[in-house]
Amino acid sequence: MVMYFGIFALMFVNVLSAAQTLPPNNLLAPKAYCGYQHADDYPRADDSISIDEFPWSVQLLYSDNRTIRCSGSLINRRYILTAAQCLNNNLTGVRLGDYNVTSDKDCIIDRIGTECSDPVQDFEIEETNMHPGYNPATAANDIALLRLKNDVMYSDYIRPICLPTSPVVELKEDAQLSTTGWGKVGEGLNQTEVKKKVDTTLVRLKDCFGLFLPESMEHSLLCAKGKHALTCQGDGGAPLMISRRTQWEQIGVLISKRACGARNPAVYIKVSEYIGWIVYSLRA
Numbered sequence: 448m449v450m451y452f453g454i455f456a457l458m459f460v461n462v463l464s465a466a467q468t469l470p471p472n473n474l475l476a477p478k479a480y481c482g483y484q485h486a487d488d489y490p491r492a493d494d495s496i497s498i499d500e501f502p503w504s505v506q507l508l509y510s511d512n513r514t515i516r517c518s519g520s521l522i523n524r525r526y527i528l529t530a531a532q533c534l535n536n537n538l539t540g541v542r543l544g545d546y547n548v549t550s551d552k553d554c555i556i557d558r559i560g561t562e563c564s565d566p567v568q569d570f571e572i573e574e575t576n577m578h579p580g581y582n583p584a585t586a587a588n589d590i591a592l593l594r595l596k597n598d599v600m601y602s603d604y605i606r607p608i609c610l611p612t613s614p615v616v617e618l619k620e621d622a623q624l625s626t627t628g629w630g631k632v633g634e635g636l637n638q639t640e641v642k643k644k645v646d647t648t649l650v651r652l653k654d655c656f657g658l659f660l661p662e663s664m665e666h667s668l669l670c671a672k673g674k675h676a677l678t679c680q681g682d683g684g685a686p687l688m689i690s691r692r693t694q695w696e697q698i699g700v701l702i703s704k705r706a707c708g709a710r711n712p713a714v715y716i717k718v719s720e721y722i723g724w725i726v727y728s729l730r731a
Contacts, residue, residue, distance in 0.1 A: 476607035496644035529684030630681025679707035
């Protein structure tokens, strides 16, 4: 596995500031396909996660018993977006298409009948690309890309999420968002068996500054709080998402959670601030 720090790409971190648009030949997943999920095509009796929901959710696997310590998101056929803090020498691969970690092929029974997912797909990592400005002491620029050794085959259970097309994304306080991940279900509790669905609300940044974050990082951060379920250890790198007319867009990457209690907000890197770096780091 190659570690690539993206020095060349650093030149383009703010390249979109003036034009405010992505180059037309960028390698992000096309808008005609990204961010759509079959789960939005039918009504459901409750808000629990369905077997085909958030098909861009990724588990990061580590060499010690293939444990899951971080999460991520699929953004095209070769790249995963995650947090820089998740990168270390023990990171060996990623898993896509999972719903329940206790089985390779998952089935659920609902009022329509039985639905079974395709088997999970595991991929080796060809290259890791940590943002060159990452500072673990302050969590500045805590964002990274993983390049897979092989292309991902899309299905109803594996597909990419959209990213912002501009470095300027307007979000209102109290905006209704979601996140997903594979971390613990609570402080001192076990890791989740089923993919998480955490409905969240955008809150004021100053509600997060009580954690450890300097105000100088305000422009690059988002703060959100779970409503019922919660994020916890193992959810680092997970996507913060918003649905725009049933097309999902990733607006944040989870980087910090002081504690797992429902009252504690979580801190996310703002993806739109790094869209230039992301786009110019991708290779065919």
